[in-house]
Structure formats: structure tokens, C-alpha cells
Amino acid sequence: MSLSRAEAILESLGIDRPEDIDLEMVAWSLGAKVKYRPLCSCEARICGHGNKAIITVDDRKSARRVRFSLAHELGHWTHHRERLLICRSVDIGKSSGSRRDATDPEKVADRFASELILPSYILHPMLKGYRTLNLKTMREVGSAFNASLTATAIRIMQSNTFHAMIVCHRPGKKPWFERADCVPDRWFPKATLDCESYAKEVLANKTEQVHPRKIGADAWFDRPEAERYEVSEQSFPLPNNEVLTLLTFSDPAMMEEQRERRQYGLSIDPAIRVR
Structure with missing residues (x-):
């Protein structure tokens, strides 16, 4: 397995268990001292400056948020030295693990943070x-790595272990999604929530969908053949009035690549973006 820069740092420190990922120790190994105080x-x-740095993190946030923020700053220290960077809440974790926009400093730092907290060489075997x-699986994995549910879900999608995708909706803003590479790209989710989806109720009532349920794929995908299939959905609320939905695919036919893509027409809605 090819290691990312963050993962290589962890491996060089002999870290091979999630409970051993001590970010303050990692920071020290990189010449950075960590301070916690209200910001x-x-x-x-x-x-x-040079090979030394001071990282300050707002200690009024949740423990996992503080952890991700520290990892984010270590990403800046690794990739953007000799710069003074101030990271607002809107800059941290909004593109966690994104494989796109590789030149954006904040996205680079987010990607580094997610790989530092959930390194592939430990995550994939688990x-x-x-x-x-x-959702139970994602919570167990997130707990093992002391990572947020969203960051965990993104990294699981990127592991390409399951035929699945996650979709996040937020009122008045563009939704985003992350899917496993094994899911054909023709399965591009709708930009708006379908009235048949439980996610709509979750968004309205802030109640978690405890168990996954089957739903017609046409509730999530605007493709002619979607009405022939079912997917499993499970939604849960996030802060800031957002809802994240896990979609899993069990029908092998949905995972088959189509030779004649024009048979159905690939329609991509510009109102939705991929992480």
C-alpha cells in the first residue's frame, strides 16, 4: 500500500494501532508545540519559523473537533511552512478528505488531517x-480512531471497501457526496431530497434513522433505470442543520459498468458537487 505523507509520518513513529495516534506527540516529532486556549x-x-512552530487550538470546541483542528494545522505545517495561517471554523473540516482541489491550502490540510487521524494502513485491515x-459500523470505527462521524464516513468511502456512498444535504446550499470508487459514476445523486426519502424527515425533525431501510433507487438517482432497483439508506442529522445519508448498494446490476452510456444519457446536475 502506498502511504500518503501523513501516513508515512505515523509509520515512521512506529504507530500501528488507532489508540496510539497521539497528535501532540506527532506535533512534537515535527517540531511543533501545541497550546490550548480560547480563541x-x-x-x-x-x-x-525554520523548523519550529507553535500551534494554538481553541479549547472550547468538542474534543474531536479540537483533534481535527490540530491535525489540520499539522497539515499546514507540513505543506505550507513559512506562512502565518489563521483557520476559521468555516475553513476546517469542510472538505475533509477531499481528493479534489488539491492546490487549495485548506483542502490540502483537511486531507492531511483525515489521513493522520484515520490512516489507511490501519483503517483498511479493520x-x-x-x-x-x-451507522453502527461507522460509529464503532470512528470511536476506535477518536474521529468524527463525518470524517470516518468519508475515509470509509475512500477505502473502496463497500459498494456505498454518502450524501450530505443542507438547506439553501449545494449538497456534496463521496462515493466508493467501485460504484459506477453514473450513479450521481439528485441535488434535492425526494419526499419519499427518510432523509427529508431527519432534516426536518433532527431525528436519527436508527436502522437502514430499502428505498427505490429513483428516490436518489435521476436515471431511467433507477426505478428498477432498490438501495439501502440510513440518515442522521449533523450540526448546522445538515443531514448525512449513507447509501449502500446490494444489487450487482447497479455496479456493472455500462458500455453504451448514451443509452440512458449521463445527466450531471451542476447544483451538486463531489468531495
């Missing part, structure tokens, strides 16, 4: 112990 104008910041993917 008013930002959520975290780093100031460095996922092989699960036969199915659901």
Missing part, C-alpha cells in the same frame, strides 16, 4: 472485519 477570531492557528456497512 476569538479563529478556531486554530500556527506560527512557525474494515475487513465488517461484513456490512451501516
Whole structure:
């Protein structure tokens, strides 16, 4: 397995278990000292010179948020030295693990953070112990790595272990999604929530969907053949009035690549974006 820069740092420190990922120790190994105190104008910041840096993180946030913010700043220290960076809440974790926009400093730092907290060489073997993917699975994995549910879900999609995707909707804003590479790209989710989807109720009532349920694929995908299939959905609320939905695919026919793509026409809605 080819290691990312964040993962290579962890491996060089002999870290091979999720409980051993001590970010303060990682920071120390990189020449950075970590301080925690209330911050008013930002959520975290780093100031460095030469091979030394000081990272300050707002300690009023949740423990997992603080952890991700620290990992984010270590991403800046690794990739953007000799710069003064102040990271607001809107800059951290909004593109967690994104494989796109590789030149955007904040997205680069987010990607580094997700790989530092959920390194593939530890995560992937763990996922092989699960036969199915659901919210319970994601919570167990997230707990093992002390990672947020959203960051965990994204990294699981990127592991390409399950035929699945996650879709996040938020009122008045563009939704985003992340899918496993094994899911054909013709399965592009709708930009708006279907009235038949439980996600709509979750968004309205802030109630978690405890168990996955089957639903017609046409509730999620605007393709002619979608009405022939079913997918499994499980939705849960996120902060800031967002809802995240896990979609899993069990019908092998949905995973087959189509030779004649024009038979159905690939329609991509510009109102939806991929992480």
C-alpha cells in the first residue's frame, strides 16, 4: 500500500494501532508545540519559523473537533511552512478528505488531517472485519480512531471497501457526496431530497434513522433505470442543520459498468458537487 505523507509520518513513529495516534506527540516529532486556549477570531492557528512552530487550538470546541483542528494545522505545517495561517471554523473540516482541489491550502490540510487521524494502513485491515456497512459500523470505527462521524464516513468511502456512498444535504446550499470508487459514476445523486426519502424527515425533525431501510433507487438517482432497483439508506442529522445519508448498494446490476452510456444519457446536475 502506498502511504500518503501523513501516513508515512505515523509509520515512521512506529504507530500501528488507532489508540496510539497521539497528535501532540506527532506535533512534537515535527517540531511543533501545541497550546490550548480560547480563541476569538479563529478556531486554530500556527506560527512557525525554520523548523519550529507553535500551534494554538481553541479549547472550547468538542474534543474531536479540537483533534481535527490540530491535525489540520499539522497539515499546514507540513505543506505550507513559512506562512502565518489563521483557520476559521468555516475553513476546517469542510472538505475533509477531499481528493479534489488539491492546490487549495485548506483542502490540502483537511486531507492531511483525515489521513493522520484515520490512516489507511490501519483503517483498511479493520474494515475487513465488517461484513456490512451501516451507522453502527461507522460509529464503532470512528470511536476506535477518536474521529468524527463525518470524517470516518468519508475515509470509509475512500477505502473502496463497500459498494456505498454518502450524501450530505443542507438547506439553501449545494449538497456534496463521496462515493466508493467501485460504484459506477453514473450513479450521481439528485441535488434535492425526494419526499419519499427518510432523509427529508431527519432534516426536518433532527431525528436519527436508527436502522437502514430499502428505498427505490429513483428516490436518489435521476436515471431511467433507477426505478428498477432498490438501495439501502440510513440518515442522521449533523450540526448546522445538515443531514448525512449513507447509501449502500446490494444489487450487482447497479455496479456493472455500462458500455453504451448514451443509452440512458449521463445527466450531471451542476447544483451538486463531489468531495
